[in-house]
Amino acid sequence: MDTVRVRFAPSPTGFLHVGGARTALFNWLLARQKHGVFVLRIEDTDMARSTEASLEGILEGMRFLGMDWDEGPDKGGDFGPYFQSQRLHLYKEYADQLLQSERAYECFCTSEELNAMREEARAEKRDPKYDGRCRHLSADEREAKRAAGLTSVLRFATDYDGQTTVDDRIRGLVAFDNRQLDDFVIFKTDGMPTYNFAVVVDDALMQISHVIRGEDHLSNTPKQIQIYEALGFAVPQFAHIPMILGPDKTRLSKRHGATSVTQFRDEGYLQEAMVNYLALLGWGYDDSQTVFAPSELIEKFALERVSKNPAVFDLKKLEWLNGVYLRDLDLPTLTAAALPFFQRAGLVDESPTTEQTARVERVLETLQPRLKRLDEIEVSASYFFQDVVEYEEKAARKGLLKGSAQEILTFLAKHLNTVSTFDEPTLKPVFAAAMEQFDCKLGDVMQPVRVAVTGTNSSPSMYEVLPILGREVTVQRIQNAVTFITVKQEEES
């Protein structure tokens, strides 16, 4: 079998978004599974919108997801260059070939003319297509227009007879009537080729075997097939994968919140979780499995199993999956992944000491079962590193300003000061004593302590939290809470 050569061809006009990443992923998975080649090609022919920053963002996103490319920027390869802006001579060459064979022609129409043409067509309820008026200009007429200083574009001389059929790996045979097409532009006045032309020249020259891309490209495929044929190129296999939608069922965009891959990384999503979730968007394996490690995806991915219908991006499921992967991490790995988030939150120094790192590790051990995103750390781990300066209103009301909380805390502050070590075996008797003394349930003594030391009413077990904080801090925070209660009570009366 021939080598599988696939490509991801983003245009550097924004960040790598979820949709693009999913397209890249399907290409990458196929390449890796078939021991083929994954090409990254930058489609930067839109001079006005392409930026260097976007390119960097896209590469960063690709790296974050672990999708390495065999040919492309930073890598080179035998089919370069991999920036369309550097392949102009190639597009020129093939455009000339079309000119020679009269499958392309110069068009001198201005945009005003074109607009008028479309308006008129609409008014007469005809399709707003280019009418081919420059197609049969004589050599003399073209010369005259050039002499008059008119600029021109190159248009493809479309074949209007019959149908063009796309043989799609996912959708089967899709037929288009050629009369639907028009003589589309292949070279712009700015000297750049248009997408529909450049993509064909590149995919053919780069010997791409499978063109896997979003369904939004399906309707343009017949145009491209006509170019392949006019140029005598072999037509690759096509696979148009479904779109990704927002919760409102419209195409996913910034309006729907985070859609940039690097933003997800910054919010504390793991590479594996992200890749797993993206794979699930439009692909499924069987009736039982949803968690797939990257290596498993490479093994099990199949174009045949890609769904035909658009998928709604479900942040909740991504979060759940991220939690699954977070819980699966061993402590050193989790610590390495989470440290930047502690630093960003100002909980530890930029160059943490070994004691700090050890503490972070201990904290993570207790937090791990409830972690969904790493950026939650800023909130859920703060009390391990910083004083509790205020209590959540609800937590204070239910945990401190109720029942005998003040007496219980006073009792605890006194007795916790006497225990030798500070761990579950030594702590337990103290809480038991408090329960007996105040004739109450364990929760009645734990909740006040929890609020006192964390400021909230949700945290890991006190038997885990207290040893990490140590006796001094614990007792201090309990005393602070007692003072707080006293002040509140005075305010009341």
Next chain:
RNA sequence: GCCCCCAUCGUCUAGUGGCCUAGGACACCGCCCUUUCACGGCGAAGGCAGGGGUUCAAAUCCCCUUGGGGGUACCA
């Protein structure tokens, strides 16, 4: 407008004519575990868009309607 694609629980999906009284996962709800919050366990609720065919038999095949998405650029 015209063309193309699509249509199973709220969401992602399994299902390729009988195995379907339609399976799983997330979310939701309830219960258990429990010092809170999570985690975990158990359970409930929830779907074949509608209408016609074909067939002994249809979620599965065909047609229509409806709905959604995409294309129709000198964007990609």
